[in-house]
Structures are given as structure tokens and as C-alpha cells.
Amino acid sequence: MKEINLGVVEAHFADIVWFNEPLSSGELVGLCEKELGWKKSTTYTVLKKLCEKGIFKNENSIVTSLVSKEEFYAIKSEKFVEETFKGSLPAFIAAFTKRKSLTAKEIEQIQQMINDFKGEE
Numbered sequence: 001m002k003e004i005n006l007g008v009v010e011a012h013f014a015d016i017v018w019f020n021e022p023l024s025s026g027e028l029v030g031l032c033e034k035e036l037g038w039k040k041s042t043t044y045t046v047l048k049k050l051c052e053k054g055i056f057k058n059e060n061s062i063v064t065s066l067v068s069k070e071e072f073y074a075i076k077s078e079k080f081v082e083e084t085f086k087g088s089l090p091a092f093i094a095a096f097t098k099r100k101s102l103t104a105k106e107i108e109q110i111q112q113m114i115n116d117f118k119g120e121e
Helices: 008-020 025-036 040-052 069-085 089-099 104-118
Strands: 056-059 062-065
Touching: 008 025, 008 040, 008 062, 008 069, 025 040, 025 062, 040 056, 069 089
Parallel strands: none
Antiparallel strands: 056 062
16 A cells, blocks of 8 residues: 555544445445535545555445455554554554543453463463
């Protein structure tokens, strides 16, 4: 993927595709007109840009994702931790929890993720 940053409007557009895929380019034009107030040309311009970034593809007028929403945000999160915390997940968690307390349920979920990663139950 060439570039993973999306502006607010591009992110909204991407969400439309992810939620409705696979969809025809004509359907996408209709959804973007309804949800974003875009003309056909604007939709195709943004679609082309996101296809060039390697996020979506438009083949035979059918738009699908090359990168899932979950994978996209995982990549973006990894990049954030790498750039901001020198790749240290513990440093990120320490900074995050200084301003926001974790609930018991969140702690349990994180512990389960760690256990799953370690192969424990």
C-alpha cells in the first residue's frame, strides 16, 4: 500500500465501500450522491485515488477492497505506535492509560488477547 493516510472525507467514502462491497461503480455513485452530495466525477476521482493507494479495486465496474477495514486500521495503528512510541506497545499503553482508565472488562479483554497470543486459555 503506497499511502495509508485518509482524510475525513476519504475515510467516509472508504466506509461506504467497505460496508456495501462488492458494489457496482454505479451503485457507489448513487450512495456517494446521497451520503456525501457528490457528483459522479467526484466519486470516480476519489475512487481512482484510493485504487492507486492500493486500498480498493474497480474491475469490470465492480468495486471491492484489496485491504479490509480492519487491516487498514491495524496498519495505521502500527504506523502510529512505530512513529510516536518507537514501536513500543507498552509505552503506548502507558501513555493511553495515563489519561483514560481501563474498565475491568477492557482489562479482561486485553488479558485474553495476551493469553491467546501466548497460546494459553
